[in-house]
Amino acid sequence: MMTAVLNRLERTIVDDLPVPARPAPRPAAAPTGRGLAITLSNVRKAFGEREVLHNLDLHVPAGQFIAVVGRSGGGKSTLMRQIVGLDAPTAGTVRLDERPVDGLQPDVRLLFQEARLLPWKRVLDNVGISRGAHWREDARAVLADVGLAERAHDWPAVLSGGQRQRVALARALVSKPGVLLLDEPFGALDALTRAEMHTLLLRIWAARGFTTVLITHDVGEAITLADRVIVLREGSIALDVDVDHARPRGHGDPRLAALETRILAAV
Numbered sequence: 486m487m488t489a490v491l492n493r494l495e496r497t498i499v500d501d502l503p504v505p506a507r508p509a510p511r512p513a514a515a516p517t518g519r520g521l522a523i524t525l526s527n528v529r530k531a532f533g534e535r536e537v538l539h540n541l542d543l544h545v546p547a548g549q550f551i552a553v554v555g556r557s558g559g560g561k562s563t564l565m566r567q568i569v570g571l572d573a574p575t576a577g578t579v580r581l582d583e584r585p586v587d588g589l590q591p592d593v594r595l596l597f598q599e600a601r602l603l604p605w606k607r608v609l610d611n612v613g614i615s616r617g618a619h620w621r622e623d624a625r626a627v628l629a630d631v632g633l634a635e636r637a638h639d640w641p642a643v644l645s646g647g648q649r650q651r652v653a654l655a656r657a658l659v660s661k662p663g664v665l666l667l668d669e670p671f672g673a674l675d676a677l678t679r680a681e682m683h684t685l686l687l688r689i690w691a692a693r694g695f696t697t698v699l700i701t702h703d704v705g706e707a708i709t710l711a712d713r714v715i716v717l718r719e720g721s722i723a724l725d726v727d728v729d730h731a732r733p734r735g736h737g738d739p740r741l742a743a744l745e746t747r748i749l750a751a752v
């Protein structure tokens with residue numbers, strides 16, 4: 486009984502999620518890691534009198550990598566909360582494939598700017614926390630994927646910021662999510678570590694095929710990584726462009742200069 490309560494508490498701390506207003510629906514089957522399409526139809530979100538998302542229509546095909554950029558307060562985090570089911574739209578619907586989002590979605594995982602690891606758990610336990618029978622093997626495999634196989638028994642406190650973010654990524658991926666939502670995940674990292682994380686994320690995304698939504702203030706980062714960039718301005722989509730250039734792409738890539746100018750003009 487006590488263990489069950491502690492496990493529940495830890496999951497809440499790990500994800501830093503408030504208890505959802507409605508019970509989370511059980512997934513029809515165990516998540517497979519296959520990408521899920523995200524569809525927003527006429528989504529409005531108001532806080533009291535104030536509407537912060539205005540009639541959004543957006544379709545993200547399964548497995549696509551999109552970046553959402555925009556000024557502070559434009560509604561990016563609010564949009565993300567609707568996709569994971571932390572918050573319900575005032576009107577309109579959000580779907581993952583055909584399934585309406587009507588509560589917290591277990592196959593959508595989040596990564597934030599801070600790694601939010603449990604300091605009293607070793608790396609392996611942070612990754613595998615509350616994950617069922619094979620959690621140890623699954624956690625070891627995903628730690629190897631992010632290049633931290635050797636650090637499984639370390640405490641979070643002895644890791645660098647970039648390594649902690651890798652652990653957080655491993656924790657997000659161990660349950661094989663269909664959608665990964667990243668809210669400014671690399672904002673606190675130095676330029677070299679950020680570039681390493683970009684390479685790592687692209688490699689894992691290409692191998693696993695989950696649908697990815699990256700929120701970032703950095704237009705250069707958006708066009709380096711994403712298939713498509715959305716500019717969210719004052720709660721509406723001001724621009725929606727494909728980035729057709731082959732990867733790898735670097736910051737300052739001359740092929741992308743015109744696109745960057747176009748996006749910056751819309752932000």
Ligand SMILES: Nc1ncnc2c1ncn2[C@@H]1O[C@H](COP(=O)(O)OP(=O)(O)OP(=O)(O)O)[C@@H](O)[C@H]1O
Pocket residue numbers: 532537555556557558559560561562563564
């Ligand atoms: N729970 C809430 N109650 C009232 N207003 C809110 C709430 N959550 C967000 N807002 C408002 O909605 C607007 C959009 O906020 P949101 O956090 O989605 O913007 P953002 O684009 O993610 O900004 P940032 O880049 O600074 O993170 C802001 O004006 C914010 O004050």
